[in-house]
Amino acid sequence: MESAPSAHGPGGATSGQDPGPQERRQLQLEFSEITGSTLDQARFYLLKNGWRLQDAINDYFEPCEEEETGASPGDQAAAPASTLETSQDVCIISEQDPHTATGSEQATRTGDSQSVPVTTGLNLLTWNIDGLDQRNITERTKAVCNTINSLYPDVVFLQEVIPQTFAYIEAKCDRYKSIASGTEQYFTAMLLRKSSITFVSQHIQPFPTTQMMRNLLVVQARFGRVPLCLMTTHLESTKDHAAERKRQLKQVLQEVEKQDQTNTVIVGGDLNLRDAEVVAVGGLPAATVDFWEAVGSPWRYKFTWDVTKNDNLDWDLPFRPKCRFDRVYVRSSRPDQLAPENITFVGTDRLEGCGRFPSDHWGLLCKFVKPSVRQNQGQVKQRNVSDSKTGSSTKRARTS
Secondary structure (H helix, E strand, C coil), X not given: CCCCCCCCCCCXXXXXXXXXXXXXXXXXXXXXXXXXXXXXXXXXXXXXXXXXXXXXXXXXXXXXXXXXXCCCHHHHCCCCCCCCEXXXXXXXXXCCCCCECCCCCEEECCCCCCEEECECEEEEEEEECCCCCCCCXXXXXXXXXXXXHHHCCCEEEEXXXXXXXXXXXXXXXXXXXXXXXXXXXCEEEEEEECCCEEEEEEEEEECCCCCCCCEEEXXXXXXXXXXXXXXXXXXXXXXXXXXXXHHHHHHHHHHHHHCCCCCEEEEEEECCCCHHHHXXXXXXXXXXXXXXXHCCCCHHHCCCEECCCCCCCCCCCCCCCEECCEEEEEECCCCCCCEEEEEEEECCCCCCCCCCCXXXXXXXXEEEECHHHHHHHHXXXXXXXXXXXXXXXXXHHHHC
C-alpha cells in the first residue's frame, strides 16, 4: 500500500518532533479503532513508524516482513528488531502474530477445540511448485516450505504437487491442515492455517475429458465468522489444449455460481489461461472479479510464468514468452465480507545451493481485507487530505 499523509503532520506526528503524552494516546486510540488492534499493538506500530499514523496503519496491513523477537507486540516496541532472512527474501515470523486482532471475533483451530482471534484480513498464496521437474527437487521443496512457514498465509493453493513433495510439505508445514486432490503422479493441494481457518468439508470434482489428470478441489471453510468456498485447480496446459481448458473453465465457473451467496468464493491456481479464452466462455459470473485486475492490474505482478526472467526451464528457442497463467478469481458474498487489497510475487530469489528458483512459476500472494477496514482507511485518507488543506490555508493566513 502507498503511504498517505497523516492527520498529524506528514504521516503522523509533527516532523522532527515526538508527540506529547496526550497526542500519543489519541494516536493509539485512532490506530486501534481503525485496525481493531489492542493499544499495545497500536503503540508498537506507531513507535516503529515514528508516531506517523498512516505509515503505522500501512505497516500493520502489509502481508510480509514480520519481526521475530519472541516477545509480544507490546514488548517488541522496546526491544531491538531481529529478523532472519530466508532464501526467499522474507522473514521468519514467530508463533505470536502481530497482525492477530484481539477483538471478539474468534476462529476455531482446524482439528482443535482451542480458539484464537483472527486477523483483520486474509492472506492467500497460490503457487505452481513444479514438482514434475526432478532436478534439485529437495532443495526447491524446502524453499517452498520455508516461504510458506515464513509468510504464514491463511490459505495456500499448490499445483504440480507429487506424492514425495506432498509428504514433505505436510511434515514441514505442520501448522497447516493439508488436503490433496490426488495420490498418484501429480495433483493439486490446499493448506489451511490451523490458527485462523476452520475446515468444514471438501470434495473433488473431476474434469471428465481431461487428458492430463486435472480436477477441481473444493473446500468449504470459515475465516472467523466469514464462510469461505475455496477452490484450486490446474487447468489443461498448452495452446493445443485450449478447447479442453475452456471446458474446464466453464465447469469451474458453474461451480462458483452454485455457491451460496453468504460464501466468499476464491478460485486460484495455474489456470493456463489467455484473456481471450475467458472472453470466449462468456466472462466471469456476476460479482466475480479477477484479483489482479481488482487491485489495479499492477504490471510488475502480471507475468507469473516469465521465461525472460526465470530460467528454470531449458528454453532453447529465440522467442522467450511470458504469460499470466496463475490467477485468482473472487466471487464476493452478500453482504461483502472480504475485498482484494494487494498482490505480490514470491519465489523470485535464486536458491544458494543450486542457483535456480524454487519453481518455474512465481507464486502469487494475495491480501484480502474486510470492507469495513478499507472504508476506515478511506476515511483516514480523506481526513488527512482535509487536514492537510486546512493546515496549508492556516499557514498562508499566518504568513500573509
